[in-house]
Amino acid sequence: MELGLDPRQEDARSTAARLGRTLLAPDAARFDRDGGYPIDTLRALGREGLLGINIPKAYGGRAAGVVAYVAAVRELAAHCAATTVGMMVTNMVAEAIAKYGDDAQKDAYLRPITAGQWPAAGFSLSEPGSGSDAASLRTTAVRDGDHYVLDGTKAWVTSGGYAGVYLVMARTDPEQRSRGISAFLVEPETPGFEVARAEEKLGQHASATTQLVFDGCRVPAANRLGPEGIGFKIAMNSLDGGRVGVSAQAIGVATAAAAAATRHLAGQMDDLAADHADRQRELADCATEIDAAWLLCLRAAALKDAGKPLTREAAMSKLFCTEMAHRVCERALRIFGADGISGAHPIERYLRDVRVTRIYEGTSEVQRIVIARETLRLMARQA
Ligand SMILES: Cc1cc2nc3c(=O)[nH]c(=O)nc-3n(C[C@H](O)[C@H](O)[C@H](O)COP(=O)(O)OP(=O)(O)OC[C@H]3O[C@@H](n4cnc5c(N)ncnc54)[C@H](O)[C@@H]3O)c2cc1C
Structure with a gap:
């Protein structure tokens, strides 16, 4: 295993170190005290290629890999862990789209993330009553023609209310446990989608953490990520x-x-x-x-x-x-x-x-x- 960083990895690390010093550090105490969400900072991280570190260049990413990613996260978190978690979840969602998405999904969702057009992407697995035992989630997605209808409540969603897209896990087959879950890319403007309670937390105050409520939320079937059952x-x-x-x-x-x-x-x-x-x-x-x-x-x-x-x-x-x-x-x-x-x-x-x-x-x-x-x-x- 190579312990040093190659030039691509070092570029991601040094970019993060610079942005951590110049953008995250000056605001960290204020956001911690007053709350709020660092939209401009996260968008700037996107423009500098830090929201798609392990995403192919064809989709605007850095294609710098996971070692580069952890080197960048370490630098940013030294200045503001709360801003960094928004960046981390966004990279995670982008990677899932890059790995499991079709061309149309990659075109529609990866570019706004990697360009910093959206400050974040959200990942929504946890629910009230199913955190550690995530396979017991109860949010349902029922097929209705060329849509799925989502109903349920999700919990603790990082960047809730700010994400340009949410990767949402919902149950498509009530007879199955983990194999009955599918993944959906949900846009916040979709009717029936609501950002509900914002959580008050011990720390990481610059990271918004919210519930999401789905009430007859009609999501196009084309927004299912991967086949049914692999969510x-x-x-x-x-x-x-x-x-x-x-x-x-x-x-x-x-x-x-x-x-x-x-x-x-x-x-x-x-x-x-x-x-x-x-x-x-x-x-x-x-x-x-x-x-x-x-x-x-x-x-x-x-x-x-x-x-x-x-x-x-x-x-x-x-x-x-x-x-x-x-x-x-x-x-x-x-x-x-x-x-x-x-x-x-x-x-x-x-x-x-x-x-x-x-x-x-x-x-x-x-x-x-x-x-x-x-x-x-x-x-x-x-x-
Ligand atoms: C700030 C914040 C941001 C988050 N962001 C996201 C997000 O973006 N998306 C998302 O989907 N989720 C998110 N989460 C949710 C997070 O992943 C869950 O809180 C976590 O998985 C734990 O689930 P829980 O809180 O329901 O605890 P529970 O599962 O209820 O666990 C309670 C306690 O019981 C213990 N426990 C549970 N099961 C076992 C077992 N089998 N054996 C031994 N001990 C056990 C746990 O370790 C814990 O100490 C976030 C949470 C926080 C606090």
């Missing part, structure tokens, strides 16, 4: 890649927190090496764990770039990176003492923002279930 497969495939992105997002926040704590300590001590053995241990553990996490993230990204299965490695990466990032942010806050919980420093925002990375795209408990299942399968194959 759950599309969702799980998307989440494998999404989990690698969340890993990088968590590492970005942890890197920022560790850097802030290191600067803080350096300002307090004349000779960091000679004194404060306990502080040295904290810094050493942060630095080592961040690098270990990055290696797991890179391995999963490289597997995806190589077109190889990554379910187990993506789950390992997400579990380790997000748990690590929470530990690092907690340590950084401890190093700051009372200042750590004051709004004068970004440390408390890092801790609030990073917490949810252990929940979305599958909780840590769910990642452990996936890792155990895939490890048992692997051993059975090797026996």
Whole structure:
């Protein structure tokens, strides 16, 4: 596995680093305090090729691959994790359209995403009462001539109310469980589609998270993504890649927190090496764990770039990176003492923002279930 970045990957990373510094950083505290949604920033990320990093150039993407994607996510998240999650979900939806869409769907939906015409695309799998057990979702899609009629309520949709298109998973066959689910590309102007409750959250305030309500929402059959019955497969495939992105997002926040704590300590001590053995241990553990996490993230990204299965490695990466990032942010806050919980420093925002990375795209408990299942399968194959 190559550990350095090639020129294409480095270009995505350095572009993200520049935009993180110039666009995300100046607004991060304000959005965290006042709420709102960084429409202009997300559109700018699109114009700079960061909403279609792994999308073919023919559709306006960068075609730079998954390692480039995680390198860019890490840079952006170090400045504002909340803006970054909108960018991540948009890349995830774009990849699903590029992989499963027909030519008309790619033409209609990929170009506005990669050009930054839309600030975001949305991914809608979760429902009230079906998060971890996503296959039990209850939103229905009933065929009616050349349309499907969607009814139901979806929950926790990132960029709800701002996305130009939503990838929605709904049940087309009530007799089947995961194989009875299909995927649809739903435009927000469709009659019967409504953005409902906006969630108030612990962190990531610059990311809108809403319910979506479908009430007799007539979606053209031409907007079904892939054949009937493969919606759950599309969702799980998307989440494998999404989990690698969340890993990088968590590492970005942890890197920022560790850097802030290191600067803080350096300002307090004349000779960091000679004194404060306990502080040295904290810094050493942060630095080592961040690098270990990055290696797991890179391995999963490289597997995806190589077109190889990554379910187990993506789950390992997400579990380790997000748990690590929470530990690092907690340590950084401890190093700051009372200042750590004051709004004068970004440390408390890092801790609030990073917490949810252990929940979305599958909780840590769910990642452990996936890792155990895939490890048992692997051993059975090797026996
Ligand atoms: C900010 C935010 C943004 C989100 N964005 C999106 C989005 O864009 N699109 C989307 O579709 N969803 C989104 N989600 C939803 C997210 O994916 C779910 O919240 C997540 O999958 C967990 O589901 P849940 O909240 O229903 O928790 P539950 O499934 O109810 O779980 C509750 C607790 O029980 C544990 N648990 C559940 N099952 C098991 C088990 N079998 N064994 C052990 N423990 C278990 C969980 O780990 C958790 O601790 C978002 C969530 C948040 C908070």
